[in-house]
Amino acid sequence: MKTRFSNKIRLAALWLPLLLGACGGFDVGQIVAPSGEATATPAPALTIITDDGPTPTPAALGETPQLMCTPPACAPGEGYACPSGDCPGGCGTVCVAPTAVSGPLAAAPTEWENLEGWLATLWRGNMNPAAVRAALQQSGMQRSPDDWRAADFDGDLQDEWVVVLYDQSLPGVPFGSPGDLWVVNGDGVIFRYYTAPSSDIYEFLAPTIVAVADMTGDGLPELIADAPTCGAHTCFNNYRIIGLLDGQLTDRQFVAPQPSPVEVDPTRPTPITMSFADTRLEDVNGDGLPEFLVHGGMIGSVGAGVVRPRTEVWGWDGTAVVLRETILDPTTSRHHILYEANDLMDAGDLDGALALYETAINDGALGDDGFAQSPEQARADINAFAAFRLILIDLLQGNAERANSRLAWLGATYPASAAAGAAATLVAEWTGPENASALCDRIETSLSAVANPAGALADMGYGNPSLGAGDFCHNLRGNE
Secondary structure, eight states, X not given: OHHHHHHHHHHHHHHHHHHHHHTTXXXXXXXXXOTTSOOOOOOOOOOOOOTXXXXXXXXXXXXXXXXXXXXXXXXXXXXXXXXTSXXXXXXXXXXXXXOOOOXXXXXXXXXXXXXXXXXXXXXXXXXXXXXXXXXXXXXXSOOSGXXXXXXXXXXXXXXXXXXXXXXXXXXXXXXXXXXXXXXXXXXXXXXXXXXXXXXXXXXXXXXXXXXXXXXXXXXXXXXXXXXXXXXXXXXXXXXXXXXXXXXXXXXXXXXXXXXXXXXXXXXXXXXXXXXXXXXXXXXXXXXXXXXXXXXEOOOOOGGGOSOOOEEEEEEEOSSSEEEEEEEEOOOOBHHHHHHHHHHXXXXXXXXXXXXXXXXXXXXXXXXXXXXXXXHHHHHHHHHHHHHHHHHHHXXXXXXXXXXXXHHHHHHHHSTTSHHHXXXXXXXXXXXXXXXXXXXXXXXXXXXXXXXXXXXXXGOSOXXXXXXXXGGSSTHHHHTO
């Protein structure tokens, strides 16, 4: 009995402050409602808790907790909405795209430092691209619809904007205008063609958008852009293929280093360069990916000589976009046939080279361009060089009898040529590929003492190879 009584006392002590707080302002004198008024609301009944039950907490009295919800993560430019109209504590809110603004907009900024924020803000606000283009054209930062492209380069299902922009503070040149190319999204400019604006217009010529296509097979497009440059007589196209790598837009082409008379900045990407080029995308090898075909190679200067146009086929090798093949245009020039034979021999195609060397000597329909020499002299020098190479191929293929027959023809037809003397040494001292390196050294040393051993082939114009003493038997080293 004492235990139960003490429990009731403790319970009363617990609940009394709560009851007094709940009845704040209660008039003790109005225990009985006045006549004509509503009966007072009875106090809540207390539940007596025995020793076996838990001690009640204030939450058990029926207090309603306040709901609090974390809003959903929305994409850049999206806002929040409550579809039900009742979203206490943020519960039930959803992401909604902002209403696209259709314009018109005021003219775009012309200062580079202000333009990035302006574009990024409009992108986040889902601004109608037509309105953005109109504002850029109004301010002169763009000139035509060709200066704009949109594509999803990072796979987030939102198109980035590719914008060609013109710097109106600098003068233009006949073949271009100063400017840049940007790729823009809600984060700002995620790719710049140039690291920073430059006051040197030849280092800051606005590129053009050539194409957008998936060349790597990753499901994301690459951007092909061109920044042409021109000299006194010849214009060169310079193509960059830009795509996603390790989360960043960067150059995906790889151009093998070439000898250059000037120092090349190793930090700058090397573009695919071709004079007077035209391009197309085509799946040449049937692998499902387009190759980038660049045709051109002509040179406008008379000093270049008669050069041969070509088509370069650039395609994905699993790591980069590389030169896969070079296809030469048909030609009627004898020296072009000789150069093609040299290329085949360098590549190890002895049979193909042999056929073309014979064509260079025997085909009377081919034209002869002497450039600095007479056409007759050019043909004689081409024939002598081709005959030396034919003898070399015969020896490499183990056909000494045919090599001696060709040597007899060369000695009889062009007895005073450097090629005839070099061929005689080659045949006389040939013992097989194992002595090729030493024999080649002796022949080159001997030819170096002769003034212009290749004759007209030393200078067929700067657009063609220049052949000298080291070009007669250099392939001996490659066949040791």
